[in-house]
Amino acid sequence: xxxxxxxxxxxxxxxxxxxxxxxxxxxxxxxxxxxxxxxxxxxxxxxxxxxxxxxxxxxxxxxxxxxxxxxxxxxxxxxxxxxxxxxxxxxxxxxxxxxxxxxxxxxxxxxxxxxxxxxxxxxxxxxxxxxxxxxxxxxxxxxxxxxxxxxxxxxxxxxxxxxxxxxxxxxxxxxxxxxxxxxxxxxxxxxxxxxxxxxxxxxxxxxxx
Numbered sequence: 001x002x003x004x005x006x007x008x009x010x011x012x013x014x015x016x017x018x019x020x021x022x023x024x025x026x027x028x029x030x031x032x033x034x035x036x037x038x039x040x041x042x043x044x045x046x047x048x049x050x051x052x053x054x055x056x057x058x059x060x061x062x063x064x065x066x067x068x069x070x071x072x073x074x075x076x077x078x079x080x081x082x083x084x085x086x087x088x089x090x091x092x093x094x095x096x097x098x099x100x101x102x103x104x105x106x107x108x109x110x111x112x113x114x115x116x117x118x119x120x121x122x123x124x125x126x127x128x129x130x131x132x133x134x135x136x137x138x139x140x141x142x143x144x145x146x147x148x149x150x151x152x153x154x155x156x157x158x159x160x161x162x163x164x165x166x167x168x169x170x171x172x173x174x175x176x177x178x179x180x181x182x183x184x185x186x187x188x189x190x191x192x193x194x195x196x197x198x199x200x201x202x203x204x205x206x207x208x209x
Contacts, residue, residue, distance in 0.1 A: 002100040005029065005131070006092075008037040008076070008085065011056050013196060014063045015174055015188045017167045025105050025131055026069055028162050033069055036060050039083040040076045050175055051201050053077050062191040086119040089126040101128035103160070108134045111159070115152035124152075129160040178202040 007022050014036075022034045038057050051059075057077060064070035075091050076083040089102065104127055106114065111132050114120055124130065149156045169187050177184050179202055184193060196202065 002033070002096075003029070003031050003128070004096075004100055004102055005031045005034040006037060006073075006102060006104045007034060008039055008083075008088070008104070010039050010171070011036070011060050012050055012171050013056070013059050013174060013188060013192055013201070015169050015171060015192075016186070017169045019063060019067075019189070020167070021105065021133055021164055022070065023067070024164050025103070025133065025162050029103060029129070029131070029160070031069075031103065033071060035071050035073050036064060037073045037076055037088065040079070041082050055195075055199060055201060059192045059195055062195055063189045065191070084118045086117075086122045086126070089123060093126060102126060103129040103131050105131045105133060108132055111148065115148065115155070120152050121154070124154055124158050127158055130155070130158045131160050131162055133164040134161050175202040179204055 005022070005025055007018070007025075009018070011018065022036070025031070026034045038053065038060055040053060057072070057074075060072055064072070073092065075088055075095070079087075079091075085104070089104075092102070093100075104123075114130070117123065145156055174184050174187055177187075178196065184196075188196070
């Protein structure tokens, strides 16, 4: 059975922490493939994009080109409306069939909000694992886990925690640094940096940035 990891996001822009996270998860779980899914319109980030979808897609393509285990799905960019994960998983199941195990990667901070996502129980039903990337030194809190389980029964059974070397890098900060004419070298792949400069992306700072 194929075992595929899924990593969604706006990737606005993609940076090295995204890539390190994806590779750490792939190696730890011995996944056959990590699929990046650029979002068209995430419900929680509606109207907050800084770069057009074709630019964000191009940067992901450049960033993952050297890793044969990384690929891209256009499932969210090719359909209209908000990018609800439950709909994405249904479409991928239809495309790939049922003989595949899916693991979806989220950050630790997103786990607390997960029970409030659109149709979270159906999301869990579609997944082999909900991979939570946690910070170094984190100590598991049984009471916290029980609270999450009470909000969404079956959650803890699917949660898989993977340690991840934390890097203080974010897309928000990268956009701000570009607008302020500060360096981003080594925070994004070289090809992504060149693409940003060539296409004059993220040249202005906004309040939401």
